[in-house]
Structure formats: C-alpha cells, structure tokens
Amino acid sequence: xxxxxxxxxxxxxxxxxxxxxxxxxxxxxxxxxxxxxxxxxxxxxxxxxxxxxxxxxxxxxxxxxxxxxxxxxxxxxxxxxxxxxxxxxxxxxxxxxxxxxxxxxxxxxxxxxxxxxxxxxxxxxxxxxxxxxxxxxxxxxxxxxxxxxxxxxxxxxxxxxxxxxxxxxxxxxxxxxxxxxxxxxxxxxxxxxxxxxxxxxxxxxxxxxxxxxxxxxxxxxxxxxxxxxxxxxxxxxxxxxxxxxxxxxxxxxxxxxxxxxxxxxxxxxxxxxxxxxxxxxxxxxxxxxxxxxxxxxxxxxxxxxxxxxxx
Numbered sequence: 023x024x025x026x027x028x029x030x031x032x033x034x035x036x037x038x039x040x041x042x043x044x045x046x047x048x049x050x051x052x053x054x055x056x057x058x059x060x061x062x063x064x065x066x067x068x069x070x071x072x073x074x075x076x077x078x079x080x081x082x083x084x085x086x087x088x089x090x091x092x093x094x095x096x097x098x099x100x101x102x103x104x105x106x107x108x109x110x111x112x113x114x115x116x117x118x119x120x121x122x123x124x125x126x127x128x129x130x131x132x133x134x135x136x137x138x139x140x141x142x143x144x145x146x147x148x149x150x151x152x153x154x155x156x157x158x159x160x161x162x163x164x165x166x167x168x169x170x171x172x173x174x175x176x177x178x179x180x181x182x183x184x185x186x187x188x189x190x191x192x193x194x195x196x197x198x199x200x201x202x203x204x205x206x207x208x209x210x211x212x213x214x215x216x217x218x219x220x221x222x223x224x225x226x227x228x229x230x231x232x233x234x235x236x237x238x239x240x241x242x243x244x245x246x247x248x249x250x251x252x253x254x255x256x257x258x259x260x261x262x263x264x265x266x267x268x269x270x271x272x273x274x275x276x277x278x279x280x281x282x283x284x285x286x287x288x289x290x291x292x293x294x295x296x297x298x299x300x301x302x303x304x305x306x307x308x309x310x311x312x313x314x315x316x317x318x319x320x321x322x323x324x325x326x327x328x329x330x331x332x333x
Contacts, residue, residue: 034169036061150278
C-alpha cells in the first residue's frame with residue numbers, strides 16, 4: 023500500500039488534465055468560472071488556448087462542449103457537481119446523452135464533504151441523475167492515483183462520462199502503478215463474513231472498518247467500486263455468494279446511488295441481505311467536513327456498527 027499522504031481528488035483532476043494535454047492536442051477543457059476551485063487552472067496555465075471559461079452558465083457550457091465534440095475535439099466540461107449534474111441536467115441529457123457524444127464531465131465538490139458551503143452545494147443526488155441517462159458512464163475515485171488513472175481512462179473511452187471528484191483531501195491507498203479499467207471493481211481485501219462495497223472517500227473508511235472488524239473476529243471483504251455505471255456485476259455476485267451479506271457505502275443519497283445499483287442487481291440475480299450506508303432522505307447543512315461525515319454516518323465507526331449488527 024502506498025504511503026498514506028492526503029490529496030484532494032479535484033487536485034488530481036487538474037494534474038491529470040495537464041498531463042493528458044501534453045499528449046493529446048484534441049483535448050480541451052471548459053469551466054464555469056471555477057477554474058481555481060475545480061483545479062482546471064492547472065491545465066489553463068499550461069494550455070491557455072485550449073481552456074475556455076464559459077462563465078456562470080453551466081447549461082451553455084455543456085452545449086458548447088457538445089458542439090466541440092462534433093468537431094473532433096475531446097472536451098472535459100468542469101464545474102461543481104451540484105451545477106454540472108443538477109443545474110445542467112437537461113443539457114447533459116439532451117445535448118450529450120441522447121446523441122451519445124464524446125464529452126467528459128468533471129464534477130468536483132460532490133457530497134457532504136463540501137462542508138461549510140452547506141446544503142445548496144452538497145450534491146448527494148448526482149449519481150442518481152447521471153445513472154438515469156442511457157449510455158452515461160458514472161465514476162467516483164477513491165484517491166489521487168485512481169483519480170488520475172480515471173481521467174486517462176475517460177479520455178480513451180468513446181462516449182459520455184461523468185466523474186465526481188472531492189473537495190477534501192483523502193489518503194492515498196493505491197500504488198503509482200495501479201491499473202484502472204472502466205466497469206471493473208477492485209478487490210482490496212478478501213473476506214468471508216461480510217462484503218463492504220464502497221467508492222470515493224468511503225473506500226478508506228471501509229478499509230479502516232475492516233481492520234476494526236478483524237479485531238472483533240469478523241472477516242470483512244472490501245471492494246472499491248469506483249465505476250457505479252456500468253457496475254462490475256461479476257465481482258458483486260462473487261461477493262454476495264461468498265459472504266451472504268453486503269454493506270454498500272457511498273457519499274451520496276441512499277436513493278439512486280451505489281446501494282440501489284447493487285440492490286437492483288442482486289434482487290434480480292442473487293437475492294442477498296444488503297445494508298446501505300449513505301445520506302438518508304435528507305439535506306445536509308454547513309459544518310466542518312470531518313464532523314459532517316461522522317454526523318451522517320459516513321465513517322469507519324458507523325460501518326463497523328452496521329457490520330456487527332448484520333453479522
């Protein structure tokens with residue numbers, strides 16, 4: 023396991039774009055007056071002629087990106103998750119999803135960990151919105167290494183992609199040579215008593231929970247499901263058959279997120295007991311990110327509690 027340094031995946035997004043920009047002249051980046059926060063300013067500094075600030079007009083930015091893609095460019099449209107997935111949903115659906123255009127959406131500041139910005143910016147509905155669009159790939163990386171690999175995979179994928187990156191710094195858990203593939207989950211820790219399937223910053227929490235559970239005599243499997251759509255069905259089914267009990271964890275509403283994707287698959291192919299950890303049917307509020315994560319049950323301690331009750 024890599025040294026446990028902490029890096030925000032939005033930082034990784036900006037660095038990955040700059041690296042890819044050196045290799046591919048057809049890569050362009052659009053932003054909605056948030057280049058400093060989304061970290062696309064890193065790309066802007068290196069390639070000012072290929073960075074386009076569309077202003078606080080996210081719907082228009084998505085349409086501009088759609089047009090660029092029809093001219094042979096590979097646009098990465100960037101904004102906060104609340105605006106990229108929420109405010110611009112109609113344009114994402116009709117201008118990118120419906121014609122299945124080669125546009126990538128880099129959404130930063132997703133989830134409760136946005137912290138002090140409060141409920142208006144804490145987007146916990148984006149996975150649900152983007153999963154509902156036919157042909158849209160939906161992903162959320164666990165750390166810096168996976169985030170950079172994910173951006174590269176998104177460029178190489180032909181079709182629309184939605185990626186969510188976080189504001190808060192998270193521990194790096196992957197080695198630099200980690201290989202990421204769209205639609206493939208990662209078995210981080212094997213186990214037989216309960217399977218914990220997580221993505222984003224909750225992957226580290228799941229790993230920490232597995233260590234605590236081991237001390238309690240519970241052997242927990244940990245899976246990083248960075249791609250929410252398409253789901254790695256084979257890995258989920260393997261976990262269900264081996265453990266018989268599953269806990270899903272994502273920094274998203276329990277409605278429409280990773281938990282529902284896993285439940286839908288298992289209900290159809292292998293009925294299994296599933297407990298979903300996420301934001302319940304409620305809005306967040308302003309506060310320090312770490313405190314909010316604990317308050318909303320998005321912590322290793324809560325995962326342990328749910329696993330102990332389940333086992």
